[in-house]
Amino acid sequence: MINAEQMSAVLAALPDPAFLLSRSGKYVAIFGGKDERYYHDGSNLIGKSINDLIVPEKASWFIDTIARALDSQALLIEEYELSNQDVKGLPKQDTTEKMWFEARITPLDFKVNDEDMVLWVASNISQRRRLETQLREQSDTDLLTGLFNRRRLERELSYHFNAFKRHDYCVSILMFDLDHLKALNDSAGHHAGDKAICKVASTCQKTLRQTDILCRFGGDEFVVILPHIQKDKAIQTAQRLRQNVKLAFKGSQDFGLNTITISVGVTEILASDPSYTQALKRADAAMYKAKNQGRDRVCAQ
Numbered sequence: 001m002i003n004a005e006q007m008s009a010v011l012a013a014l015p016d017p018a019f020l021l022s023r024s025g026k027y028v029a030i031f032g033g034k035d036e037r038y039y040h041d042g043s044n045l046i047g048k049s050i051n052d053l054i055v056p057e058k059a060s061w062f063i064d065t066i067a068r069a070l071d072s073q074a075l076l077i078e079e080y081e082l083s084n085q086d087v088k089g090l091p092k093q094d095t096t097e098k099m100w101f102e103a104r105i106t107p108l109d110f111k112v113n114d115e116d117m118v119l120w121v122a123s124n125i126s127q128r129r130r131l132e133t134q135l136r137e138q139s140d141t142d143l144l145t146g147l148f149n150r151r152r153l154e155r156e157l158s159y160h161f162n163a164f165k166r167h168d169y170c171v172s173i174l175m176f177d178l179d180h181l182k183a184l185n186d187s188a189g190h191h192a193g194d195k196a197i198c199k200v201a202s203t204c205q206k207t208l209r210q211t212d213i214l215c216r217f218g219g220d221e222f223v224v225i226l227p228h229i230q231k232d233k234a235i236q237t238a239q240r241l242r243q244n245v246k247l248a249f250k251g252s253q254d255f256g257l258n259t260i261t262i263s264v265g266v267t268e269i270l271a272s273d274p275s276y277t278q279a280l281k282r283a284d285a286a287m288y289k290a291k292n293q294g295r296d297r298v299c300a301q
């Protein structure tokens with residue numbers, strides 16, 4: 001058996017900090033937190049209250065979380081963001097990177113000063129969160145253009161289709177495709193074709209508003225979601241994209257004698273659409289109409 005002195009040495013040596021917190025948010029004791037890569041010395045917190053130390057919008061979350069753990073009488077696991085500037089008395093961080101923690105909160109079966117208590121063990125998970133964010137961004141991004149890819153497009157379409165059904169706001173969809181890219185690939189090489197795809201992407205990105213969602217659908221096809229835009233306005237946006245792409249390529253030496261234009265299909269999500277796929281099919285059909293009518297034009301359905 002170890003004695004009380006050894007026990008407190010063990011608790012002090014714990015790499016993650018463990019806070020003994022009362023229901024009202026008072027720091028009654030702090031153990032561990034020895035891993036200096038991730039934690040500051042918290043001994044000066046003892047006797048103080050979360051409400052006095054942490055910015056109000058976050059302090060109320062801490063107090064609510066303690067109450068939830070106590071009321072459920074079960075281990076509660078939560079992830080939260082807490083930066084140095086959120087806590088009084090901590091040195092200013094020299095980066096703007098967010099600090100994330102995982103808390104494991106255990107209700108205790110004794111009171112201190114007549115208050116219920118929890119043990120709040122915090123682990124710094126910032127690295128894992130950064131990696132998760134990076135992976136999510138990579139899996140949503142088209143490598144060639146840096147735009148959202150088809151996987152992200154499907155998610156955005158699903159979100160906007162559901163919002164359309166619930167809140168009855170309008171959503172338009174554009175689908176466009178480069179004209180005669182094969183001829184450019186054949187005459188100037190695939191690298192020139194890649195450059196043309198990127199130039200179209202950046203021209204359209206500059207033309208669209210921040211709330212519009214531009215995605216590379218695949219190959220030389222792109223889709224734009226225009227939230228809160230009706231079809232007649234969407235047609236105007238499509239015309240602006242078409243004109244700006246044409247202008248961007250005009251007189252450019254990089255693409256030989258090839259001129260790059262786009263053919264655009266426009267549609268609006270309809271109440272009768274059973275899913276966003278139906279609207280996408282309509283945009284696709286409108287785009288093929290534009291191709292068949294001679295390209296470098298906009299058609300709506």
Ligand SMILES: Nc1nc2c(ncn2[C@@H]2O[C@H](COP(=O)(O)OP(=O)(O)OP(=O)(O)O)[C@@H](O)[C@H]2O)c(=O)[nH]1
Nearest residue numbers: 177178179180181182183185190191193194219220
């Ligand atoms: N360089 C390059 N070419 C691509 C890429 N993705 C698709 N393509 C080519 O783009 C062409 C797309 O085919 P289509 O859209 O049917 O042909 P198009 O020549 O653009 O003709 P229209 O669309 O009918 O005007 C094919 O030749 C593909 O090989 C890419 O990432 N890079």
